[in-house]
Amino acid sequence: xxxxxxxxxxxxxxxxxxxxxxxxxxxxxxxxxxxxxxxxxxxxxxxxxxxxxxxxxxxxxxxxxxxxxxxxxxxxxxxxxxxxxxxxxxxxxxxxxxxxxxxxxxxxxxxxxxxxxxxxxxxxxxxxxxxxxxxxxxxxxxxxxxxxxxxxx
Amino acid sequence: xxxxxxxxxxxxxxxxxxxxxxxxxxxxxxxxxxxxxxxxxxxxxxxxxxxxxxxxxxxxxxxxxxxxxxxxxxxxxxxxxxxxxxxxxxxxxxxxxxxxxxxxxxxxxxxxxxxxxxxxxxxxxxxxxxxxxxxxxxxxxxxxxxxxxxxxxxxxxxxxxxxxxxxxxxxxxxxxxxxxxxxxxxxxxxxxxxxxxxxxxxxxxxxxxxxxxxxxxxxxxxxxxxxxxxxxxxxxxxxxxxxxxxxxxxxxxxxxxxxxxxxxxxxxxxxxxxxxxxxxxxxxxxxxxxxxxxxxxxxxxxxxxxxxxxxxxxxxxxxxxxxxxxxxxxxxxxxxxxxxxxxxxxxxxxxxxxxxxxxxxxxxxxxxxxxxxxxxxxxxxxxxxxxxxxxxxxxxxxxxxxxxxxxxxxxxxxxxxxxxxxxxxxxxxxxxxxxxxxxxxxxxxxxxxxxxxxxxxxxxxxxxxxxxxxxxxxxxxxxxxxxxxxxxxxxxxxxxxxxxxxxxxxxxxxxxxxxxxxxxxxxxxxxxxxxxxxxxxxxxxxxxxxxxxxxxxxxxxxxxxxxxxxxxxxxxxxxxxxxxxxxxxxxxxxxxxxxxxxxxxxxxxxxxxxxxxxxxxxxxxxxxxxxxxxxxxxxxxxxxxxxxxxxxxxxxxxxxxxxxxxxxxxxxxxxxxxxxxxxxxxxxxxxxxxxxxx
Numbered sequence: 001x002x003x004x005x006x007x008x009x010x011x012x013x014x015x016x017x018x019x020x021x022x023x024x025x026x027x028x029x030x031x032x033x034x035x036x037x038x039x040x041x042x043x044x045x046x047x048x049x050x051x052x053x054x055x056x057x058x059x060x061x062x063x064x065x066x067x068x069x070x071x072x073x074x075x076x077x078x079x080x081x082x083x084x085x086x087x088x089x090x091x092x093x094x095x096x097x098x099x100x101x102x103x104x105x106x107x108x109x110x111x112x113x114x115x116x117x118x119x120x121x122x123x124x125x126x127x128x129x130x131x132x133x134x135x136x137x138x139x140x141x142x143x144x145x146x147x148x149x150x151x152x153x
Numbered sequence: 154x155x156x157x158x159x160x161x162x163x164x165x166x167x168x169x170x171x172x173x174x175x176x177x178x179x180x181x182x183x184x185x186x187x188x189x190x191x192x193x194x195x196x197x198x199x200x201x202x203x204x205x206x207x208x209x210x211x212x213x214x215x216x217x218x219x220x221x222x223x224x225x226x227x228x229x230x231x232x233x234x235x236x237x238x239x240x241x242x243x244x245x246x247x248x249x250x251x252x253x254x255x256x257x258x259x260x261x262x263x264x265x266x267x268x269x270x271x272x273x274x275x276x277x278x279x280x281x282x283x284x285x286x287x288x289x290x291x292x293x294x295x296x297x298x299x300x301x302x303x304x305x306x307x308x309x310x311x312x313x314x315x316x317x318x319x320x321x322x323x324x325x326x327x328x329x330x331x332x333x334x335x336x337x338x339x340x341x342x343x344x345x346x347x348x349x350x351x352x353x354x355x356x357x358x359x360x361x362x363x364x365x366x367x368x369x370x371x372x373x374x375x376x377x378x379x380x381x382x383x384x385x386x387x388x389x390x391x392x393x394x395x396x397x398x399x400x401x402x403x404x405x406x407x408x409x410x411x412x413x414x415x416x417x418x419x420x421x422x423x424x425x426x427x428x429x430x431x432x433x434x435x436x437x438x439x440x441x442x443x444x445x446x447x448x449x450x451x452x453x454x455x456x457x458x459x460x461x462x463x464x465x466x467x468x469x470x471x472x473x474x475x476x477x478x479x480x481x482x483x484x485x486x487x488x489x490x491x492x493x494x495x496x497x498x499x500x501x502x503x504x505x506x507x508x509x510x511x512x513x514x515x516x517x518x519x520x521x522x523x524x525x526x527x528x529x530x531x532x533x534x535x536x537x538x539x540x541x542x543x544x545x546x547x548x549x550x551x552x553x554x555x556x557x558x559x560x561x562x563x564x565x566x567x568x569x570x571x572x573x574x575x576x577x578x579x580x581x582x583x584x585x586x587x588x589x590x591x592x593x594x595x596x597x598x599x600x601x602x603x604x605x606x607x608x609x610x611x612x613x614x615x616x617x618x619x620x621x622x623x624x625x626x627x628x629x630x631x632x633x634x635x636x637x638x639x640x641x642x643x644x645x646x647x648x649x650x651x652x653x654x655x656x657x658x659x660x661x662x663x664x665x666x667x668x669x670x671x672x673x674x675x676x677x678x679x680x681x682x683x684x685x686x687x688x689x690x691x692x693x694x695x696x697x698x699x700x701x702x703x704x705x706x707x708x709x710x711x712x713x714x715x716x717x718x719x720x721x722x723x724x725x726x727x728x729x730x731x732x733x734x735x736x737x738x739x740x741x742x743x744x745x746x747x748x749x750x751x752x753x754x755x756x757x758x759x760x761x762x763x764x765x766x767x768x769x770x771x772x773x774x775x776x777x778x779x780x781x782x783x784x785x786x787x788x789x790x791x792x793x794x795x796x797x798x799x800x801x802x803x804x805x806x807x808x809x810x811x812x813x814x815x816x817x818x819x820x821x822x823x824x825x826x827x828x829x830x831x832x833x834x835x836x837x838x839x840x841x842x843x844x845x846x847x
Contacts, residue, residue: 017393020413028369028411033361034354036534037412038485039566043789046485074354086352093344093755096763097217098351099358099485099534128798131789133485133535134217135766136759137797 003063007032008076018064022056023047025063026073034074034102038131045130048103048110049073055110074102077109084150085109088143096134104130108144116151118144193320195279197250198228198272205300205313207234210244212251213261214506215347216484216536217763218818219756220261222346224269226753227262230338231273231331234300234312241346246508246528256506257541257637259720259816262752266813274328276319283319284310333750333811340809342755347532357532359503360563362491367559368396371415372548373405374572376782378433378632379426381405392418399555406552412563432782433632435478438603441629442476442580445601451625455611457682458621463595467586471660474582475649477844479575479603479784480775482638483794486534487569492549493559494519499526499550500559504533506540514543515550537767538637542574567787575777575784576638577605579645583653591661593672595621600646602628604635608642612685613650614718618672620681632782639767640819643719645844648772651715651827656840665714665831666699686718693808694725694745701806702727702743710740713831717824720816722748723808726765728828729801730836737833739769743804744821749812761805761821768825770795773846793847 002015007030014025021040026032026049035058038046042057049058050072077083081090085108088094095101104127111118111126118126123144132140194200200208209225225241246254253264277297284302285292287310294305300312312319333339350357375381384405386398394414399406405424409415431437445451464470490503492515499521505511508528516523533540549562564572579602586595596619602608611624638644658665673688673695695716698704704712704727711732716725729741742765751757774793777784786792805821830841 017413017417024411024413028413031363032354033356033363036358036486037360038487039789041566041788041790044485044794074352077354079353081349081353089352090344090348093342093348093759095217095345095348095351096219096759097215097485097533097535098345098347099217101351102354105352124798128796131485131794131796133483133537133767133794134759135763135770135795135800137766137800138762138803139759140797 003067005066005069005071007071008073014063016063019062022049022058022061022063022066022071026058032073032075036099036102038100038103043131044100044103045107046100046103048106048130050106050110053113055107074106077105083109084147085112085143087150088147092139092143092146094136094139094143096136100130100132104132104140108140108147111144112148112151117148120145193316195276195320196272198224198269199232199276201276201312201316203313203316205238205311206240207232207238207300207312208240208242210242212244212247212254214256214508214530214533215243216256216506216533216540218256218760219345219753220256222343223262223752223756224265225346226338226343227266227269228273230336231270232277233297236338236343238300243530243532245530246512248509254509256536257538259722259818259820262814263721263816270330271328274330275324278325278328279319279322280312280315282322282325283315284308287318340751340754343753344755358486358534359489359491359531360486360534362502362531362561364491364493364502364559367491367561368408368410368556369412369415370406370408370552370560370562371419371565371568372552372562373407373419373422373424374568375403375424375426376432377573377634377779378430378782379403379428382425382427384422384424389418389422392421397556398422399552401551401555404548408552408556408560428782434780435778438578438631438779441603442601445627445629446580446582446599448627451599451627453623454607454609454626455616455622455624455682457616457619460595460597460621460623463621464584464586464597466588467594468589469587469660470584471587471657472582472584473653473656473842474580475652475842476580477578477645478776479578479633479635479779480638480771480777481570481575481792482537482539483570483792484533484535484537484539487566488539488545488564488572489562490545490549491559491561492546492553494550494553497521497525500529501526501546501550502529503531503546504536504540505530505543505546506533506536507543511543511546514547518547518550519554537639538641539574542636544574566789570787570792571784573634574636575633576644577608577635578603579605579608581608581646581649583649585653585657587657587661591663593619593657593661595619597623599625599627602626603631604628604633605642608646610643610646612683614686614691615654615669615672617680617682617684617686618675622681633779639764640719640822643717643823644768644771645826647715647717647719647823648826648830648844651717651824652830652840655713655827655831655834664705666695666704669695669716690723690747691716691718694723694747697806697808698725698727698743698745701745701804711832711836713828713833713835715824715827715831717820719823720820722746722815722817722820724821724824726824726828728832730832732836737836739801739829739832741802741804742825742828743806745806745808746817746821747808747810748817748820749810749814751807751809752814757807757817758805760817762803764819764821765803765825766795766800768822769800769829772826772829772844776845
């Protein structure tokens, strides 16, 4: 039986194995390639998307669990790249290789949605579930802070 | 950087009004624009069309080191155009246009600096000549600014308007380069040219490649040293979404329609392996280290004076043994590659640091000439040296040739972490003798590496300052595959050398910084043997870091020092450790780097900070164990990567002395383990001899 859900405000129907992790449904079946595979066991955060507005690890989330859910991927955050977190990421030149950054951005945007003005420690704690092998951690933390200021305006 | 619509309309008007007629420019896309201007590919690195669109081609693979931004910065500076006007494109493999189209050894800017400047300055001169001809003035009276030639009587002509005429001129032989005080782009903070695509989730990486008719595959590889005896394919082939199961070179490839089908099929696949010799374990490797240290078959890498005689006269002898394990590169994007092998042509696409050797290797494997093999270079989700090996390219090509389909071979994280070409495991033994005044009179080093090649760097400072030196290396062959890992060999040797010197300084009763400065003074006044580094540049980074970090002037803060020369750059570091709840915590690292001219300050800071975090994380946590030829751990739950809540403050400074730029992707890593270990010792009186520390 097909699983129906909404991805980036578009209704989609997935007639595939209901155990398929959302990550692979997005990448292999919906051609949304912005969400990245990093570990497959919810350890690195590269695959982070929003499910009903909450950041989730799509690599371990079967599509059967997202029936009727609203899913937002990096492509849907703001396709023009104008979301405060995206703007901050560009302004502070955060990416090195860039591979983990979709997950970092979705985590950061989720963090700020729930807590628009986090303390430095809340930023560090909120972002430390995401691995960046290039070591862009300082700029990630600064960019979350900058994005938080942009929300104020 | 796309031309804005307004810009575009203005330039169209400058070129000719004709093209605006009967065409809705407001919906014009990039491909429509291509049709209009007659593109002038002035040289390998740049083209300017009649509309003034400047495209700069970056030939070297981008793995996160920022080369796709840094190269065009240099060309744009000498071309004298506004950075906002420039569009950057990744050039695919083209052996006729480019030399050294690879990423490795922190060598790209060192190699290409003059070429890039020349590429820009040549076209700037041609633009000036075209304008001078048009205005009938002496070219020496013309100037340029932001892509416009300025004449002596106030004339102005854009590069776009001059492009056609300039393209017909002979290439000038005499060029003038900008004075560095006039640099507008070089040395400024330039944002990554791919940022916009990264933050909006565009498909940029190898894993994102999609081609018509493409299938997916994963490959099950044998334990190191084992061979495939049999496997159960029939049931697996019948599973949903599975297209084929084939075997080659002791591997089993599962070909399918999508990733999840393949993952499920893998869980059902049974492979039986055998081996002629016992398979390796970590115990085997320890035994080999012990034997290597006792062996009389070491290769002498450097000999100055008479170490044996000198050590006998020493008043104090310091000895220490250091050891590092095999570790994985673990870039965030696991290995993957696309190949489409047809009878007489091949398309390769994906993340490789070495497209030309990849092309050659596939040519040798499939007996198809290189001119029939096209290589598209994708952006890479990290490399760290892993993508200097072409094992994954060859696998994809061989599989495509067997199944006769375009295929994207994907490695899981577990495949990536257990699939080899690791940083080699190495053990070092150091011995130093000091005389009554605390001077080092004799130095010995033996490195025993497992598939490490020469595990020493025999000319490294303080060699050159010591009269009696003996450096030896032994390489033990192992079935565990190895390859370059960010700052090959020095990523650990740097720690061992800098930790040992700290111990020697303590035994000699000297300050670690003063001891090094005295040794460098010796190199300047009375060098011993061949010297491969510049002592004055060493001194400068040391003095600057001592000042910036307030060396030994911060009460309650425990500091550790290191300094290293690698990839032609110099990096000095002071690490700081505080003891919290009885445990040492690295709170800050100050680094001063001499990489010559800083091309992009933003990118340079990223490289230094990233390399320090990389060096610290791997020194603290990374280790692979082996049992029956199989590596463990195999994923990030047990193979610890440093995280954002574990990084110290990093204060990165650059000497920026205007010398032609040298490497920056690697040089800040080798000194990191040493500065941190020395700071931990200052805080706890406990020395680390093995990595990982934890």
